[in-house]
Amino acid sequence: MPTEPAPALPKNFLRPCLLLLLREEKAHGYDLLERVQALGFDGSDPGGLYRALRALEKEKLVWSAWEPSVNGPDRRTYEITRAGMEELHRNAKAIASGQETVARFLSRYQEFVALPRRARAARPSRDDAASVR
Amino acid sequence: MSELEALRVRDEVLQAMYWMNAEGLAERPAASELAGFLAVPAQTLGPFLLRFADEGYLDQKGGRFRLTEKGIELGKRSFADEFADLTRPTHGECDEDCWCHSSPEEAARCLEDRAHAH
Numbered sequence: 193m194p195t196e197p198a199p200a201l202p203k204n205f206l207r208p209c210l211l212l213l214l215r216e217e218k219a220h221g222y223d224l225l226e227r228v229q230a231l232g233f234d235g236s237d238p239g240g241l242y243r244a245l246r247a248l249e250k251e252k253l254v255w256s257a258w259e260p261s262v263n264g265p266d267r268r269t270y271e272i273t274r275a276g277m278e279e280l281h282r283n284a285k286a287i288a289s290g291q292e293t294v295a296r297f298l299s300r301y302q303e304f305v306a307l308p309r310r311a312r313a314a315r316p317s318r319d320d321a322a323s324v325r
Numbered sequence: 326m327s328e329l330e331a332l333r334v335r336d337e338v339l340q341a342m343y344w345m346n347a348e349g350l351a352e353r354p355a356a357s358e359l360a361g362f363l364a365v366p367a368q369t370l371g372p373f374l375l376r377f378a379d380e381g382y383l384d385q386k387g388g389r390f391r392l393t394e395k396g397i398e399l400g401k402r403s404f405a406d407e408f409a410d411l412t413r414p415t416h417g418e419c420d421e422d423c424w425c426h427s428s429p430e431e432a433a434r435c436l437e438d439r440a441h442a443h
Binding site for chain 1: 343346348362364405408
């Protein structure tokens with residue numbers, strides 16, 4: 193059975209999403225993996241999340257520390273830094289600008305799709321032609 | 326494999342396995358799962374994992390690997406060491422008027438102003 197294609201997300205969209213989620217509140221990895229699903233990710237790539245968090249931390253956009261756990265190993269908890277918040281705002285601005293471009297594309301696409309429909313509507317149908325005869 | 330490369334890969338593998346385990350994602354991953362997690366070819370990672378098992382950092386059973394006590398200790402420590410030079414975020418130091426609490430438009434304007442100020 194054909195399935196719906198995954199929505200097309202901007203390249204590296206995970207980065208601003210993680211920054212946004214960490215702007216909302218500090219979190220550990222599993223929490224982020226769950227919350228990122230509301231932003232269009234399927235949550236099936238914990239490795240991608242791990243690598244993205246490490247890259248963000250190396251760029252000093254996030255910061256992490258061990259959080260002691262009573263039930264198991266200590267977990268890494270992530271927080272956004274001031275540089276991370278600035279990066280988030282830059283990303284949001286770029287995404288907003290991209291959204292305008294996509295809106296223009298869709299508007300022109302819908303015009304192009306509507307043209308044949310309008311042409312068909314303007315052309316008399318066979319029944320109409322037969323009744324004229 | 327060079328010794329330096331083996332040390333680098335060891336830290337990377339132990340850190341990733343510690344993180345996966347702590348997050349409850351996988352306690353005993355297969356080599357292919359670890360390779361996918363780290364985005365490296367499984368055939369490249371395989372010999373390293375066997376070596377780390379020989380060295381006592383990993384316990385291997387049925388093609389799956391688990392951190393030993395020694396592996397847990399080093400994985401956790403090397404993770405902390407790798408990011409030790411990073412200081413705590415300054416966000417907690419913001420006052421109530423900080424731009425980051427304002428609207429996105431205010432924040433963007435503030436960001437531009439500060440960029441031009443430098």
